[in-house]
Amino acid sequence: MLGKIDALLSEKLSSVEWGEYKLEDLFDIVGTKSLDSNAITFVKSGINFVGRTFENNGIQGKIDLQNFAPNNPYTITATVIGNYKYVKYQKEPYYCSQNINKLTPKSTIAKWNEKIAYFFVTNIQKFVSLYDNQQGGYKLQDIKNHIVNVPIKDNKIDFDFMETLINEIENARISEIDSYLQITGLDNYELTEEEKNALREYENVFFKEYNVTEIFDIKNTKCILSRDIKENSGIDPYLCASSENNSVASYITYNENLKDPGNCIFIGGKTFVVSYQEKDFYSNDSHNLALYMKQYETKKYNQLYLSTCVEKSLSYKYCWGNSVSNSKIKKDLISLPTKNQKVDYENMELFISAISKLVIKDVVLYKNKKIELTKKLAEKNELKIAK
Numbered sequence: 001m002l003g004k005i006d007a008l009l010s011e012k013l014s015s016v017e018w019g020e021y022k023l024e025d026l027f028d029i030v031g032t033k034s035l036d037s038n039a040i041t042f043v044k045s046g047i048n049f050v051g052r053t054f055e056n057n058g059i060q061g062k063i064d065l066q067n068f069a070p071n072n073p074y075t076i077t078a079t080v081i082g083n084y085k086y087v088k089y090q091k092e093p094y095y096c097s098q099n100i101n102k103l104t105p106k107s108t109i110a111k112w113n114e115k116i117a118y119f120f121v122t123n124i125q126k127f128v129s130l131y132d133n134q135q136g137g138y139k140l141q142d143i144k145n146h147i148v149n150v151p152i153k154d155n156k157i158d159f160d161f162m163e164t165l166i167n168e169i170e171n172a173r174i175s176e177i178d179s180y181l182q183i184t185g186l187d188n189y190e191l192t193e194e195e196k197n198a199l200r201e202y203e204n205v206f207f208k209e210y211n212v213t214e215i216f217d218i219k220n221t222k223c224i225l226s227r228d229i230k231e232n233s234g235i236d237p238y239l240c241a242s243s244e245n246n247s248v249a250s251y252i253t254y255n256e257n258l259k260d261p262g263n264c265i266f267i268g269g270k271t272f273v274v275s276y277q278e279k280d281f282y283s284n285d286s287h288n289l290a291l292y293m294k295q296y297e298t299k300k301y302n303q304l305y306l307s308t309c310v311e312k313s314l315s316y317k318y319c320w321g322n323s324v325s326n327s328k329i330k331k332d333l334i335s336l337p338t339k340n341q342k343v344d345y346e347n348m349e350l351f352i353s354a355i356s357k358l359v360i361k362d363v364v365l366y367k368n369k370k371i372e373l374t375k376k377l378a379e380k381n382e383l384k385i386a387k
Helices: 002-014 114-131 140-145 159-184 193-200 300-314 345-386
Strands: 017-022 027-031 047-050 059-063 075-079 087-090 094-096 100-105 147-153 207-211 216-220 236-239 248-252 264-267 274-277 289-293 333-339
Touching (some): 002 159, 300 333
Antiparallel strands (some): 017 147
């Protein structure tokens, strides 16, 4: 399906005329009035607070109305500093943390909606990503002067093309998700009685501390420098110490002898990012660690649970300035669910299985809603043509 989407994009993008515009010709671009994220209190209901994060459209939570007005909705936010920069479309009023720019469409943009906004978000993301992996960011004038290519028709920006393109990409992705869920059986989100009970009894689970070496064999990963790989050259994960994309920086082809076995918990040695790695992988740093389970059948769900336990038990003590190591972690204790004086792996599997179904339920329902809407729109268009 991914090949079909690429083919769709290639066909669509080659069939249109393109024009160049400076971003400042299309948007009013300003730095936002900021709040210190460490000095605010989050509340259940309030105004969105947008930070320099990828998750949840950049929204870290909600805060009370401040003594100045929030930013207007239907605008684009672009983070300025940090290892990774993110561009998001905000559909509700919002406040910002430090170093976030706001882009408000000018009258040049004669049509503005979510689909068109996402067309521009993708283009602006390409610009800010040029400054990834450096704490310093771009200057305001840099983003104002950035040139974007936009479709044009009769010497005017073709907003209808943008909208149609994003719609078609979305429909193709929904079709891809539908096929994947059916093939993998993930479209079944009904909880078993055992899974329901695991959720009900979670607050009563007894946790006990275990030495890491009681649970895992600990290995340093091999090391392949990023300068020595060709990005997107294969199907094997190339891991780095990033919290994004389950630590996968790219998929590569490389010397098989330098591959580390998967089915393990991976720890970014310098950042203490913890993830479960199902497949064999390549690593970018020998400071990274791979934890392989002892004594018990290594299943995906119990390792997902264990990876969270490792992160929650030890993240307080390890950071960039005090990185984890093979020798250090062997002295550490992690807190695990326990029953009859043994690690309760069965409960782990049931709990993660239940959580997975709850999460996938939203995806399945969203997918079904989108497919139904697409069918209705198609039927409506057929009726128009018939008339």
